[in-house]
Amino acid sequence: MLSKMYYRELYCGTPVRFWMGLALLTTFILIGLGSAYYMEHSGHWVTGMSNQVVWGLPHVFAIFLIVAASGALNVASIGSVFGGPMYKPLGRYSSLLAIGLLVGGLIVLVLDLGRPDRLIVAMTEYNFKSIFAWNVILYSGFIGIVAVYLWTMMDRSVNKLYRPLGFIAFFWRIALTTGTGSIFGFLVAREAYDAAIMAPMFVIMSFSYGLAFFIVTLIAAYLWSDRQIGELRLAKLKNLLGVFVGAVLYFTLVFNLTNLYATQHHGIERFILLDGGVYTQMFWFGQVLVGGVIPLFLIYSPAFDKSRWAIAAASIAVLIGGFFQLYVIVIGGQAYPMTVFPGKEVLESSFYDGVVSSYVPTFAEGALGVGGIAIALALVAIGARMFKVFPESLEDPEEA
């Protein structure tokens, strides 16, 4: 039998440690909000975005956070839907992190709109053929459902709803990431997208990034508050991460192999895999090496058997690699010239037809994205301080 689990608010050794951490996050948030104001006030011409690359660095950050958010909920789902006792005590934090990451991502997304002041229009006017409109519902529904799910974990009086809510949240999160992947999957005109595999690939990416976020922040929070995590528990999370990282590589392989088979996709494949400059480098060094090979080595090499630094490093590598993966998908896919005139070479155009579009992100775009991450982490830190989310100790159970 497992020993009784006690949860406690996040108290650091000294109050100063907590408040200094929060002050640091607030600084990033203020810089991010200032940058958003600057970009909105001046108009998007001050960013690296243009009429050719219409979605820039803020979208990479936003999608990264949104995808990671649904994945961060996995640990809770394993605890309630798949009945994993070792994961169950982590369910509360998993839910809180999922909400925090999603809110952070959505704020970045909204602040990069041309008219963020018209958010009310997006919430009252729906085109149900648009996957974007569906996502508005999926994202806001996710926050609500996961909040109730968290409540069922924390309040014994509604505990009988815990399992049903677990199932609802699990299916909702699959729908949410399917919706996010389909933003690209449903773009019929662009060679880089227009593939049904985008949806399941985003789901598996979310498993990987979300778990990596979970592991990194869990280790950080327990260091911050001088609490213990057992080796067995971390080893379980680590092995799961290994499977997800492998799965992301597998989906990447299938996606690119299918494209390599179809002649009309040879151009985009050549661009991403061979001669796309920065995008090719990001693909091979960022996504495949840093995001795939290195974490797999850190996770499975006997040399790092129980090293929690190796686990943390592997998780951080997964996050960096995942960021590059989304950069290649979102921006690489737009930089590659869309085939408007098949079989023709464009000799002259005033609108950049047929040429690789340049995109150089600006400081403000990056600051907005980093601000989104800071918002997510600050929400999580405040939530963990206010609610009993973290188990007092995550030492391994004796019988295990």
Next chain:
Amino acid sequence: MSKQSDQPGMNRRQLIGGVIAATGAVTIAPGLILHAVAGNPQQKKGASSEKRWGMVIDANKCADGCSACVDACNDEHNLTGFDRPATDAQWIRTVKLKDKQTGHINRMVMLCQHCEFPPCVDVCPTNASFKRVDGIVLVDRHRCIGCRYCMMACPYKARSFIHEALADQSVNAPRGKGCVESCTLCVHRVDAGKTTTACQDACQKEGHAAILFGDLNDPKSRISQVLKSNNSTQIRADLELNTGVRYLNL
């Protein structure tokens, strides 16, 4: 229970309801009245689904070095640029193409193709991108939130995002920073009963007559007759969007 009050015969709920109704009327009525005053008789009829406005562009007649249509469009809608080609709006553009196999060179103009099944309308979350019943694809500038998903979805790169604040706008085309826009097929002219677009007039004036606007649904219209007697092509016909803009000799 008898009434024990010195208030007039109106309870609190009625009073609040009355105040709300009066405030609402005062707020909304001027708008309605002004709309009624502003609407001209031609516009009152609205767009008709009996028509489908379209365009045919003859690539053989599009003259090298000429940009009359682009200039006319810019004048008509006051599309003033900021000398920043990557972010300035372009509703119509000239493109020179070379066949990769045969080396044959074409020159033509690209603009919104006014598809029957427009991908921009499919993806727009707020119904800001819409197709009128007469086939003209437009952006409602009051609903556009500037998400740029339509620009990702458009197979023709026909749309522009307004990257900076604008001044001195034309009444023909109200525009605004943070929204997406594209060719309107000179909808302000169509609604005023005119039969040509600014680009067509300019091309005609230059003596090229490469652009012809008209009603694709009317078998007697010139555009229908030209399209019936000539082999025309749609750009990216593989997508089966049934474009309203067709090309000859491409």
